[in-house]
Amino acid sequence: MDRLVITGGNRLEGQIPISGAKNAALPLMCAGLLSSDSLVLSNLPQLADIRTLSDLLGGHGAELKVERDGGPLNGGRTLSITTKDITSTVAPYDIVRKMRASILVLGPLLAREGEATVSLPGGCAIGNRPIDLHLKGFQEMGAEIELKEGYVRAHAPGGRLEGGTVHFPMVSVGATENILMAATLARGTTVIENAAREPEISDLANCLNKMGARVTGIGSETLTVEGVDRLHGGEHDVMPDRIEAGSYAAAAAITNGQIELTGDNLKQVLTGSYDVLKEAGLGFEQTDRGLMCWLKSDHIQGINVVTQPYPGFPTDMQAQVMALMTLCDGASVITETIFENRFMHVPELARMGADITVHGNTATVRGVKKLLGAPVMATDLRASMSLVLAGLAAEGETYVNRIYHLDRGYEALVEKLTACGAKIIREKADGV
Numbered sequence: 001m002d003r004l005v006i007t008g009g010n011r012l013e014g015q016i017p018i019s020g021a022k023n024a025a026l027p028l029m030c031a032g033l034l035s036s037d038s039l040v041l042s043n044l045p046q047l048a049d050i051r052t053l054s055d056l057l058g059g060h061g062a063e064l065k066v067e068r069d070g071g072p073l074n075g076g077r078t079l080s081i082t083t084k085d086i087t088s089t090v091a092p093y094d095i096v097r098k099m100r101a102s103i104l105v106l107g108p109l110l111a112r113e114g115e116a117t118v119s120l121p122g123g124c125a126i127g128n129r130p131i132d133l134h135l136k137g138f139q140e141m142g143a144e145i146e147l148k149e150g151y152v153r154a155h156a157p158g159g160r161l162e163g164g165t166v167h168f169p170m171v172s173v174g175a176t177e178n179i180l181m182a183a184t185l186a187r188g189t190t191v192i193e194n195a196a197r198e199p200e201i202s203d204l205a206n207c208l209n210k211m212g213a214r215v216t217g218i219g220s221e222t223l224t225v226e227g228v229d230r231l232h233g234g235e236h237d238v239m240p241d242r243i244e245a246g247s248y249a250a251a252a253a254i255t256n257g258q259i260e261l262t263g264d265n266l267k268q269v270l271t272g273s274y275d276v277l278k279e280a281g282l283g284f285e286q287t288d289r290g291l292m293c294w295l296k297s298d299h300i301q302g303i304n305v306v307t308q309p310y311p312g313f314p315t316d317m318q319a320q321v322m323a324l325m326t327l328c329d330g331a332s333v334i335t336e337t338i339f340e341n342r343f344m345h346v347p348e349l350a351r352m353g354a355d356i357t358v359h360g361n362t363a364t365v366r367g368v369k370k371l372l373g374a375p376v377m378a379t380d381l382r383a384s385m386s387l388v389l390a391g392l393a394a395e396g397e398t399y400v401n402r403i404y405h406l407d408r409g410y411e412a413l414v415e416k417l418t419a420c421g422a423k424i425i426r427e428k429a430d431g432v
């Protein structure tokens with residue numbers, strides 16, 4: 001198993017190109033199941049999750065072809081997904097267990113074939129993560145659902161889902177995406193109330209419209225989808241990764257460096273994190289190529305922050321901001337409201353000298369003068385990134401184990417940080 005070895009204390013300076021967003025790319029790829037024509041997606045990041053989903057889609061009959069490969073530092077990949085026929089409506093446990101977003105094939109399969117059998121994804125390190133809202137939504141569209149032997153078996157009587165009103169009692173990104181995709185091919189109109197408003201959902205809705213879907217209300221909490229008989233192919237550029245951008249902005253600040261994030265509309269992409277990072281002392285300046293980020297104030301400023309659905313502060317930035325706060329002037333209070341168990345990075349940061357107390361869903365972080373390198377390991381993707389950030393600032397060497405989490409969501413992490421002067425290498429480590 002690989003690990004990262006980071007020698008901390010280097011001021012980072014340089015450019016980092018922001019990749020296409022994992023959390024946009026995954027639902028967009030699933031949309032490829034909705035049409036027998038080709039969906040061509042550009043700016044796709046090369047990540048473990050994308051490979052996992054490619055395997056899953058291949059099992060349903062999709063043909064995936066790399067049309068262009070600019071590499072992570074030059075525009076990413078262009079992939080065509082052509083699903084002439086759905087050859088299997090079963091999403092097996094062996095693939096779904098690797099990646100929870102696999103549940104997003106349920107809506108497209110059910111919409112196109114009138115049936116789907118998808119393994120229940122189970123929980124993960126950050127929480128229970130049930131899928132009841134997805135299932136309730138499909139039932140409101142006429143589907144019959146059965147849970148058997150760890151699988152969801154969904155069936156649309158008469159072979160087609162019916163439009164209806166799907167009201168979500170709480171905001172769910174995945175459930176909104178699943179119902180949105182299913183509704184494009186349903187009979188009649190579907191109104192999705194209390195829809196999540198994350199930009200990745202707008203990216204998906206815009207792509208679906210390019211494929212002939214009729215989605216209105218994009219970006220709002222009510223999405224209206226007029227079902228059509230078939231979707232055609234389309235071309236779509238995956239939006240930039242707002243969490244990757246925020247993570248590298250935090251890297252600039254924690255090393256007292258200066259990083260130019262390159263890509264389009266990055267200030268807007270950072271909505272939700274932008275104000276929080278500014279309050280923490282970051283300066284931002286729009287440049288020709290993107291957004292310059294640096295620590296503007298003398299010290300990192302302690303802040304109080306609460307994770308919220310978009311446009312609030314994203315839970316996927318919570319661990320990285322906590323890493324930043326370990327070195328703040330004064331204290332910071334961080335409240336996690338989205339996932340019930342998303343503080344697994346706290347004990348690891350504490351091993352590096354951080355002073356953090358957790359009560360329920362609130363962490364109080366008292367800034368320390370310095371962090372000290374240590375062997376650490378994380379249980380999820382963003383927690384791993386928080387340890388990388390801490391390692392970049394720490395005195396001495398930090399060994400980040402279990403980096404398969406980082407491979408899920410940060411494209412070319414070592415290359416991007418090295419290009420800015422970080423001392424970071426990836427090496428084999430036995431038995432961790």
Ligand SMILES: CC(=O)N[C@H]1[C@@H](OP(=O)(O)OP(=O)(O)OC[C@H]2O[C@@H](n3ccc(=O)[nH]c3=O)[C@H](O)[C@@H]2O)O[C@H](CO)[C@@H](O)[C@@H]1O
Pocket residue numbers: 022023024026100101127128129130131132133134135170171172173174175196314315316338339340
């Ligand atoms: C691939 C992807 O895009 N992942 C993102 C997506 O995950 P994901 O789509 O899984 O997250 P949700 O928005 O669905 O989850 C939000 C909350 O709702 C709960 N819930 C969700 C569905 C359900 O049927 N029942 C239920 O109770 C979850 O347990 C969680 O507490 O949004 C999260 C919240 O912004 C992000 O952290 C993830 O990075």
Ligand SMILES: C=C(OP(=O)(O)O)C(=O)O
Pocket residue numbers: 023100101124316381382409
């Ligand atoms: C939690 C995340 O992803 P997933 O929903 O795929 O687990 C994430 O991207 O931070």
